[in-house]
Every structure is written in structure tokens, then in C-alpha cells.
Amino acid sequence: MHDAPARTLPEILADRIERGLLAPDPAQEAAAAPLERIRAEIARPPPPPKKSLRGLFGKAPRRDPVRGLYLWGGVGRGKSMLMDLFFEAAPIERKRRVHFHAFMQEIHAGLHEARKTGVDDAILPVAGDVIAHVDLLCFDEMQITDVADAMIVGRLFEQLFAAGVTMVTTSNRPPRDLYKDGINREVVLPFIALIEAHMEVFELAADRDYRQGRLAGARTYFTPNDHEARAAVNAIWDDLLDGGEPHPLVLRVQGRDVKLPAFRNGVARAGFFDLCGHPLGPADYLAIAQAVRVLVLTDIPRLSRDNFNEARRFVTLVDALYEARVQLVCTAAAPPDYLYIEGEGSFEFARTASRLMEMQSEGWGA
Numbered sequence: 001m002h003d004a005p006a007r008t009l010p011e012i013l014a015d016r017i018e019r020g021l022l023a024p025d026p027a028q029e030a031a032a033a034p035l036e037r038i039r040a041e042i043a044r045p046p047p048p049p050k051k052s053l054r055g056l057f058g059k060a061p062r063r064d065p066v067r068g069l070y071l072w073g074g075v076g077r078g079k080s081m082l083m084d085l086f087f088e089a090a091p092i093e094r095k096r097r098v099h100f101h102a103f104m105q106e107i108h109a110g111l112h113e114a115r116k117t118g119v120d121d122a123i124l125p126v127a128g129d130v131i132a133h134v135d136l137l138c139f140d141e142m143q144i145t146d147v148a149d150a151m152i153v154g155r156l157f158e159q160l161f162a163a164g165v166t167m168v169t170t171s172n173r174p175p176r177d178l179y180k181d182g183i184n185r186e187v188v189l190p191f192i193a194l195i196e197a198h199m200e201v202f203e204l205a206a207d208r209d210y211r212q213g214r215l216a217g218a219r220t221y222f223t224p225n226d227h228e229a230r231a232a233v234n235a236i237w238d239d240l241l242d243g244g245e246p247h248p249l250v251l252r253v254q255g256r257d258v259k260l261p262a263f264r265n266g267v268a269r270a271g272f273f274d275l276c277g278h279p280l281g282p283a284d285y286l287a288i289a290q291a292v293r294v295l296v297l298t299d300i301p302r303l304s305r306d307n308f309n310e311a312r313r314f315v316t317l318v319d320a321l322y323e324a325r326v327q328l329v330c331t332a333a334a335p336p337d338y339l340y341i342e343g344e345g346s347f348e349f350a351r352t353a354s355r356l357m358e359m360q361s362e363g364w365g366a
Contacts, residue, residue: 006043006089006091007089008036008039008040009032009033009035009036009039009082009085009086009089010029010032010033010036012085012089013028013029013032013082013085016085022081025078025206027073027077027078027204027205027206028077028078028081028082028204028206030204031071031078031079031082031202031204032082032085034069034071034200034202035069035071035082035085035086035168038066038067038068038069038086038090038166038168039086039089039090039091041066042066042090042091042092042135042136042166043091064164065161065164065166066166067166067198067199067200068166068167068168068169068198068199068200069168069169069199069200069202070142070169070171070175070195070199070200070201070202071083071168071169071170071171071202071204072170072171072172072173072174072175072201072202072203072204073172073203073204073205073206074172074206077204077206078204078206079170079204080140080170080265080266082204083097083138083140083168083170086138086168087138090136092135092136094133094134094135094136095134095135095136095137095138096133096134096136096137096138097138097139097140098137098138098139098140099139099140099141099247099249099263100139100140100141100142100143100169101141101143101249101250101251101252101291102247102249102250103139104149104152104153104252105250107126107152107153107156108152110122110125110126110129111123111126111152114126123152123155123156123159124159126156127156127159127160127163128159130156130160130165131159131160131163131165134165135164135165135166136165136166136167136168137160137165137166137167137168138167138168138169139167139168139169139170140169140170140265141170141171141172141266141291142169142170142171142178143171143172143173143178143290143291144178144179144182144188144191145179145182145251145252145253145287145290145291146252146253146254146255147179147182147183147184147185147187147188148252148255149252150178150179150187150188150191151187153191154187154188154190154191154194157191157194157195157198158194161194161198167198167199168199169199172266172290174201174203175192175195175196175201176192178191178192183254218236219232219360220236220327220328220329220330220359220360221328221329221330221332221335221336221356221359221360222330222331222332223331223332223333223334223335224333224334225298225299225300225331225332225333229331230298230331233296233298233329233330233331236296236329237267237269237296237329240267240294240296241264241267242265244264244265245264246262246263246264246267246269247262247263247264248260248261248262248263249263249268249291251284251287251288251291253283253284253287254283256284258280258284258287258288259274260274260288260291260292261274263292266292266293266294267292267293267294267295267296268288268291268292268294268295268296269295269296269297269298270295270296270297270298271297271298271299272297272298272299272300272301272310272314273299273310275288275297275313275317276310276311276313276314276317277310280313281316282316282320285313285316285317285319285320285321286320286324288317288320288321289320289321289323289324289326290324292326293326293327294326294327294328294329295321295326295327295328295329296329296330297328297329297330297331298330298331299331300314300330300331300332300333300339301332301333302333302334302339302340303339303340303343303349304340304341304342304343304346305342305343305344306343308343308344308345311340311345311349312345314352315345315348315349315352318352318355318356319352319355321359322355322358322359327359328356328359336352336353336354336356336357337350337353337357339353339356340352340353
């Protein structure tokens, strides 16, 4: 009895559309083609072990390198969904899917441990450990926000590509825009060239943001901050997660770690104190705005001279979200124009209040 032939990515996608689980989208169907190429090439059996003079057979060789994929496009267009389908269908045991920032945290920890041993080049044992465990590495949401990360990831990827590891990644921007306008950006250019040499670059050019479309016309600013408001925001959060499990997201910004407590597929959740109660600055908020498409922010308090520093950071956060057209869902102690009515900075807060009200309008962020 023969096993049923494995289904291709276009077949899997068509089946989900037919069952009403997905809406037809020509851009997603086009993006399935390069993912299917990789799945099919990985499915080919590796060559048999070569005979060795030291024994009847030598070690089984690694399969020929399979060119990876850099899939980019606007958030909410279905990149992560396609990655889910591809990863599940990839007929290989030594595979791993991980968020890019979580992977970089692991690499930093590995480098720290390697340096303790006194090795001359800590990248080599860290890369060797990755190579020893995976042949297919899938990243969600590649983004470079720290020049030190750029230097590390360039040398790391060079080792992984040389060992034949296939990489597939999603990103909100094309390779040429990674770390765009960042300090010492020339350090990133060799890494960009490496990606373009070893990975097919494909744009998922869908017009529709499926995630933000769910919020079209919906209430996104909830006040007062009571049980009813929290229940409404929890319902929005659960819907945006699509049944998946969120995880913390740590962004490296100019050598610092900026943490979002819960994150999945471009949607993040944090409390007011998480983002405004710590000494974060414009660069940190810009990195957050670049990393997320929807931010659920809870427990915004009334602002005054008593929490002036937190208020000032909140203003900077709102500015970053506004300029990046990030959708904000929040619970607050008062409506925007009553959040900050007395104390130093209350007059200047009028612009922030205006932006908060505009960000509630239908079509915001589309």
C-alpha cells in the first residue's frame, strides 16, 4: 500500500479557500509558488552515502543547499499564515520556526556563554550549534534595529548558508530597507547582499490588511477603565491572536532591550507602565512602531504634574504610533481631551489628544 502523495502548497491553500477558511487572494496564491519550490526541493531524497576507504560507507552527505526565501510585504497580508502552511508541510524533521527577535536573544546568550570559554571567535561555536540541529530555519518578522545585531547576524548567516541551512523569513520591508536610516548603516550592507545572494526575495503585494480589517468601524478606545472596557479589549485581543499563543518580544535598540510583554504576528499587548513607566526614548518607541501593526495598550491613567515623565513618554509613544499608522486599541481613565487637563505640558497635550481621536476614526492605519 503506497502512501498518498504529499499535497503541494497551492493545493493546501486552495483547499482552505474551498472550505471557507480563507478568502481568495491572488497575491497569497502567487507567494505560495516560491514556498512550494522550497518544499518540493526539500522533499527530494538526499544522495546516498559515498563509499569511504576507511570503511564500507562514510557519513551521509548533507543534501544540496536549497535556496531560501525572503517574503516581505505589509503587515496583515498573510505572510505568517503562509509560513504556517509551509512549515507544517515541509517534509523534514530538522526544522525550526522562531520569531527573529527571539532567535537573536538566543544567539546573544550563546555568544555570552561561548566567550566564557575563551574561544577566539564566539560566532563559530554558536553557529555550529544551530547547524547541528536544523536544516530548515524559518523566521517570523526579520527586522534589524541594532547595529550590533547587524554585525552578528551577518557573520552568523554566512556560516549557516555555507553549511547548507535553508532559511525562509518574513519581513515587513524589503532587504534593502533593513535598518534604513540607522546609525552606521553601512555595516548592514554586506548582510543585505548575503540575503539577496542566498534567498529569493518575493513581495507579497496584497492590497488588504486582514488583521486591521477586523477593526474597521469597531470601537478601539475604551473609557472608563472598568470591567466592561477590559472585557471588550480582551475580546479584541483574543480575536486578533487567531487562537495562537502570544510570547514576549524583545527589541534590541541601540544596545538596550525593549520588551513587549505579549506579541504575535504583528499584534502586541502591553500596559501603560510597561511602555511609559520606564526610561524609554524616541528610538525605542520608533522601534516598537516599526515592529507592530496593532498595539493593545491598557490602563492609561489620568496624566498630570504628578506623573509628568510618564505623560511625556506617552506623548512620544503616540507620536511614533501615529506617524507609523499603527492601530491603537486601549483602555483609559478618561477620553483623550480629558486625560491631561492640568499641570505642565497639559497645553501641549492637545495635539496628542487630537491624534488619539483621529486614530479612532474608521479607516485609520489602512
